[in-house]
Amino acid sequence: MCKVPDKTALVTGGSRGIGSAIVEKLVKNGAQVAFTYLSSPEKANELVNKLTVNGAKVIAYQSDASDHTQSKELIEKVIKDFGRIDILVNNAGITKDNLIMRMTEEQWDQVMNINLKSAFNLTKFAVTQMMRQRSGSIINITSVVGQFGNAGQSNYAASKAGMIGFTKSIAKEVASRNIRCNAIAPGFIETEMTHVLDEKTKENFLKNIPLGRLAQGSEVADVVTFLASDQSSYITGQVLSVCGGLNM
Ligand code: NAP
16 A cells, blocks of 8 residues: 655545545545635535544635636745645546537637646746755646547647646646656546436447446545555656556
8 A cells, every 4th residue: 555644745626536535535645635626615525524534634615727827826825825736636527519511619618628628827927936945746636538539528638638748748847846746547436427318329439448347536546655655766757557558
């Protein structure tokens, strides 16, 4: 089991789905965790109350990851409240699916801003602190769709492919300061994001997954914990797929 004792993590979009599983796993493995949400304060508070036991420190912040100024202010608040940032997980993301002929400019912009610009916003301000500390681990949650594409998801696929290029570039920029940057590409995970898909789409996906099932958020969270821990100290610039073999 990978441990992250005495490390401080910031997870964007930690109120639900994969993000909440990541928050929970990091706390259980010894980290102090700051996480963000956009529109679900009840879920965020519920998670804070559930995890704030046995001396654990968990704070939720309402902050729009796609907003540059809010991201700067968030990092300042987290440093004030926790004193440091060792782990950044860029997890916040949305889908606005449509075929290209019907896709609106708004659908394109929203997905690019929330999925990709958010990673720029948070990484830019967190890296300054990590450089001072001379250590850090940045983990970007991309998707197998960013590697293989998907009809009806050109905006989502472009944002997630962009995240992979971003990950590899940041890894090269900051490696000399002992800061690592990796991406995780989940396949099909059971969350509210996938609950909206119709049964036929889900069945089609399942047919192509060698392990024959959807994954739980906790299975992505295990890989985040590994990349956040010192046990992955020689891994940077990589994309780890958590997709049941979907990409084979
Ligand atoms: P989800 O259940 O829909 O949860 C999305 C999370 O992102 C929520 O906590 C939400 O906050 C937050 N969020 C949305 N917009 C935000 C913004 N502008 N600023 C800050 N937080 C924001 O999604 P999920 O399925 O857990 O997905 C998490 C990540 O994994 C995404 O990046 C997604 O693309 C990626 N992923 C998911 C799957 C999958 O099968 N589910 C597969 C591959 C990759 P509120 O609760 O406040 O709305």
